[in-house]
Amino acid sequence: MLLMTSPTVTDRLRAARSGDAPISPEQSQQIRELVQALPGPCRTIYPRDIDGVEGPSGPSLAMLRGALITQLVRLRSVGLHSTHAVRDAIDALESYDGEGDLVEFLRHLSADERARLHADLSSHSHVLAERLGHIPDGWRPRAAVRSAARVGYLTLRDVNDLVVGTITSGLALVDVTTAELDERLERRMRYHALVETLRSGVAPTCVAGLSTATGDSAIYPVTVESLHIAVSELPGVSPS
Amino acid sequence: MNLISYRLDTADLMSATSEPTHEGVVIDDARFATIIESHRRHGITPRRVDAWTIEQAGAPPTPFVWSVRKTRRTLGNAAASLVISGQQRTVAAAVRAEMGHHLDLAVRGWANRGTLSWWIAEQSPVAQGIITAEAVAWASDICDIAERSLARFTAPSDLYIDLPTCRTSWRARRDLLNDDGSVMVRVRGGAPSTTAGAGLRADLAMATVAARGEVGPARIVGIWPQAGMALALNSDEITVAVGIRDLTAASKVLAGIPSAPSPRERQLA
Numbered sequence: 001m002l003l004m005t006s007p008t009v010t011d012r013l014r015a016a017r018s019g020d021a022p023i024s025p026e027q028s029q030q031i032r033e034l035v036q037a038l039p040g041p042c043r044t045i046y047p048r049d050i051d052g053v054e055g056p057s058g059p060s061l062a063m064l065r066g067a068l069i070t071q072l073v074r075l076r077s078v079g080l081h082s083t084h085a086v087r088d089a090i091d092a093l094e095s096y097d098g099e100g101d102l103v104e105f106l107r108h109l110s111a112d113e114r115a116r117l118h119a120d121l122s123s124h125s126h127v128l129a130e131r132l133g134h135i136p137d138g139w140r141p142r143a144a145v146r147s148a149a150r151v152g153y154l155t156l157r158d159v160n161d162l163v164v165g166t167i168t169s170g171l172a173l174v175d176v177t178t179a180e181l182d183e184r185l186e187r188r189m190r191y192h193a194l195v196e197t198l199r200s201g202v203a204p205t206c207v208a209g210l211s212t213a214t215g216d217s218a219i220y221p222v223t224v225e226s227l228h229i230a231v232s233e234l235p236g237v238s239p240s
Numbered sequence: 241m242n243l244i245s246y247r248l249d250t251a252d253l254m255s256a257t258s259e260p261t262h263e264g265v266v267i268d269d270a271r272f273a274t275i276i277e278s279h280r281r282h283g284i285t286p287r288r289v290d291a292w293t294i295e296q297a298g299a300p301p302t303p304f305v306w307s308v309r310k311t312r313r314t315l316g317n318a319a320a321s322l323v324i325s326g327q328q329r330t331v332a333a334a335v336r337a338e339m340g341h342h343l344d345l346a347v348r349g350w351a352n353r354g355t356l357s358w359w360i361a362e363q364s365p366v367a368q369g370i371i372t373a374e375a376v377a378w379a380s381d382i383c384d385i386a387e388r389s390l391a392r393f394t395a396p397s398d399l400y401i402d403l404p405t406c407r408t409s410w411r412a413r414r415d416l417l418n419d420d421g422s423v424m425v426r427v428r429g430g431a432p433s434t435t436a437g438a439g440l441r442a443d444l445a446m447a448t449v450a451a452r453g454e455v456g457p458a459r460i461v462g463i464w465p466q467a468g469m470a471l472a473l474n475s476d477e478i479t480v481a482v483g484i485r486d487l488t489a490a491s492k493v494l495a496g497i498p499s500a501p502s503p504r505e506r507q508l509a
Contacts, residue, residue, distance in 0.1 A: 025249065025250070025251070028249070071370070074369075074370060074373045075366065075369045075370070075373070077373055077376070078332055078335075078369055078372045078373045078376055079332070080365075080366070080369035080372075082366070088366045091364055091366040091367065092366050092367070092369065092370050095308055095363065095364070095366065095367035095370050096308050096370050096374075098307075137330040137331075137332040137333055138329075138330050140330070140331055140332075140376075140380045140383075141332075141376070142373075142376060142377040142380055143373055143377070145377060145466075146466050147466050147467075147468070148431060148466060148467050148468070149467075149468055150431075150467070150469075166380075166383075166384055166387070167250070167384060167388060168250075168384075168387055168388060198468070199248065199466075199467070199468030200248050200249060200468055201247060201248065201249020201250065201251075201252070201468075202249065202250070
């Protein structure tokens with residue numbers, strides 16, 4: 001994995017997407033067969049299961065922060081660069097999910113918690129604006145894309161913060177995290193690639209990660225080996 | 241019901257959306273008159289029936305209110321149509337053009353209260369951005385399907401069928417249609433439910449009735465991009481007949497007429 005500081009995620013994606021040849025449909029099929037052969041029982045796997053971290057059962061400030069950053073990614077994906085990021089993120093969340101738990105949680109924050117969230121979000125949104133870069137319309141950017149793949153005993157669910165490209169021209173997935181870039185994120189990026197490969201039958205060209213906490217970003221080319229590792233990292237699968 | 245399940249890889253998608261070897265069903269005037277008669281028998285109350293009504297077993301619809309999620313299909317399909325027909329180069333530009341068109345209608349005062357144009361104009365610029373993002377995601381899926389299929393597709397409007405004298409209107413949703421009209425495609429969010437097949441059958445039956453006197457679609461394909469799944473249903477006399485029966489039954493339920501007791505219920509009584 002390459003850690004980088006100066007070029008934006010978009011710059012690096014441009015380079016990566018025009019590089020290596022994608023994984024062949026036969027190789028994608030082999031990955032599917034590998035997952036298909038995994039033993040039961042039936043279970044559903046979520047991205048949080050890959051992190052291996054037991055999250056809070058209800059809404060939390062961290063979840064709210066993540067959801068608000070997702071809304072900013074959404075706005076940037078269609079070329080809307082907000083000048084009042086915090087206000088816009090809240091407005092966007094309320095317009096998208098006005099009745100949701102997180103909006104309710106936001107409405108009940110104390111003044112102190114609100115101020116803290118405001119400061120936190122300002123910092124993250126600044127990094128996002130600086131480090132994500134301009135996404136060309138021609139890349140067909142889609143934000144907060146849900147996906148699922150049901151293979152054998154498993155149902156793998158996922159949400160991609162940003163998807164660019166098409167299945168015919170090559171896909172790239174971007175994970176925007178408010179945490180630091182670490183091994184956990186690397187694992188999750190492999191999971192994103194695996195779910196997309198199983199869902200569409202075509203492996204993405206690469207997966208990128210951007211930490212709005214540190215400004216670090218990483219790009220991760222999808223290979224047959226990385227997909228094999230992703231299968232072995234599924235919960236309940238013993239590494240071979 | 242003979243539903244054929246496909247995955248969303250390119251080979252499967254091509255196979256699901258390829259031109260069928262069989263023909264669709266023809267509904268003649270006499271059969272159409274029978275459909276009207278069977279609806280009239282179940283009252284002459286205003287009813288709107290679509291595939292969703294069938295999937296919900298005739299549950300009465302809740303009052304319609306626009307939301308970001310509800311705009312994505314209308315805007316997304318219109319934008320996909322612009323891209324597929326070559327009028328716009330990118331999906332985002334096409335969605336922006338559609339948004340501009342709706343805002344223009346509202347500014348000129350041509351949008352009535354409750355219409356999409358009116359609702360969009362009422363939203364903040366940020367909410368309009370989120371609406372655009374949702375529509376871009378939807379339109380991208382439609383364009384992706386059209387590009388990966390062998391047949392040439394267009395993104396047509398939905399079909400509306402009014403049954404004369406019984407105040408019943410049907411709406412058959414369709415997101416893509418191939419050149420000769422033999423394959424219609426519906427794109428859905430989430431994953432297929434257990435009643436998804438009945439919904440596809442209803443859309444197929446309505447499209448066949450809409451083509452009255454001519455051959456209806458030979459196949460309907462339901463595509464769930466998020467789940468990477470597609471279900472195809474071929475048209476034949478029985479499938480269309482059962483679809484029409486479901487639509488009639490839904491009309492009956494919407495008119496508040498209780499369904500006939502089952503043999504078990506009769507036995508218990």
